[in-house]
Amino acid sequence: MSMAHHTESTRIQLQGRIATWLRRPLAHKLRSLSNKAAGGVSWMEDQLFEKWHGLDCGGFIDGHELETSYSSARAHSRAYQAVTCVAMRALLNEAMKTGIVFDHFIDLGSGKGKACFYAAANYRFRRLVGVEFSEPLVQAADRNVRKFGADNICFVNADAASFSLPAGNNLVYLFNPFGEAILLEFLKNNMDKFRRSQSIIAYANDKHRLCLAKAGFVTLFRNQDSQSSLHQYL
Ligand SMILES: C[S@@+](CC[C@H](N)C(=O)[O-])C[C@H]1O[C@@H](n2cnc3c(N)ncnc32)[C@H](O)[C@@H]1O
Incomplete structure (x- = not known):
C-alpha cells in the first residue's frame, strides 16, 4: 500500500x-x-x-512470567498489576462501614505493596502484612517500605495457600491474585481463624467469589460494576 x-x-x-x-x-x-x-x-x-x-509500584507482569521459587503455584497466578487508589478506597470504605475494629491488614498477593501502603496511609491498622510469592516483587516492596517509612508494614515471601493468619480481626485483601485452587487451600488452612474472629475478606475483581460462598462465607457487600465484594464467615 x-x-x-x-x-x-x-x-x-x-x-x-x-x-x-x-x-x-x-x-x-x-x-x-x-x-x-x-x-x-x-x-x-x-x-x-x-x-x-516515593514509591514505585508500576508495571505489568503476566502470571506465567513471574519469577518465583513456588513453581507449582505459578500455574494459578494472575498478572502483577498494582491496584488503583480509587478501587482500594471504595472497598475499604465499605469494610469500615461494618463497624469491625480490624487489627491487621493482610494483602494476599501483595506485589510491590501498593495496597498495604494505601491502607496504612488512610486507615488505622496495628500491622499490615503483604504476602507475595515472587521474590523480586518482595524486594521491590521492601525498597518501597524504606521510602514510605513505616515500621508496622512487612512483606513476606510465601505462597498465600500456606500462609497462616495472625490471631485477631484481619481484613484480608485480594486483588484477583490467583485461581480457585490457591484460594481454597488458603481458606482450608485458616478456617479456625475466620471462625474465631470477625475477620473479613475484601475481594477486588472477585472472579472466584463463589468459592467463598461454597466454603460457608456470607457476602456482606457486592458492587456489580467494580466486581468487588466483602465476605465474612458467620
Ligand atoms: C493483581 S497483583 C496485586 C498486587 C497488589 N495486591 C496490589 O493490589 O497492588 C496479584 C499478585 O499476586 C501474586 N501472587 C499470585 N499467586 C500468588 C500466590 N500463590 N501466593 C502469593 N502471591 C501470589 C502475584 O505475583 C501478583 O504480584
Whole structure:
C-alpha cells in the first residue's frame, strides 16, 4: 500500500469513528466523556500517591512470567498489576462501614505493596502484612517500605495457600491474585481463624467469589460494576 493510500484510509477510518460517536444518544456521549474524565482523575491520583510517598509500584507482569521459587503455584497466578487508589478506597470504605475494629491488614498477593501502603496511609491498622510469592516483587516492596517509612508494614515471601493468619480481626485483601485452587487451600488452612474472629475478606475483581460462598462465607457487600465484594464467615 502506498503512503498516500495509507493516509487516506486512516482519515476515512477516523471520520467513520467520529460519525459513529456523533450518532450516539447524548446520554451515551456524556457517560463516555465522564468515564474518560474519571479515568484521568484516577490515574492522576495514583501518580500523586506514588510520587508523594516515593514509591514505585508500576508495571505489568503476566502470571506465567513471574519469577518465583513456588513453581507449582505459578500455574494459578494472575498478572502483577498494582491496584488503583480509587478501587482500594471504595472497598475499604465499605469494610469500615461494618463497624469491625480490624487489627491487621493482610494483602494476599501483595506485589510491590501498593495496597498495604494505601491502607496504612488512610486507615488505622496495628500491622499490615503483604504476602507475595515472587521474590523480586518482595524486594521491590521492601525498597518501597524504606521510602514510605513505616515500621508496622512487612512483606513476606510465601505462597498465600500456606500462609497462616495472625490471631485477631484481619481484613484480608485480594486483588484477583490467583485461581480457585490457591484460594481454597488458603481458606482450608485458616478456617479456625475466620471462625474465631470477625475477620473479613475484601475481594477486588472477585472472579472466584463463589468459592467463598461454597466454603460457608456470607457476602456482606457486592458492587456489580467494580466486581468487588466483602465476605465474612458467620
Ligand atoms: C493483581 S497483583 C496485586 C498486587 C497488589 N495486591 C496490589 O493490589 O497492588 C496479584 C499478585 O499476586 C501474586 N501472587 C499470585 N499467586 C500468588 C500466590 N500463590 N501466593 C502469593 N502471591 C501470589 C502475584 O505475583 C501478583 O504480584
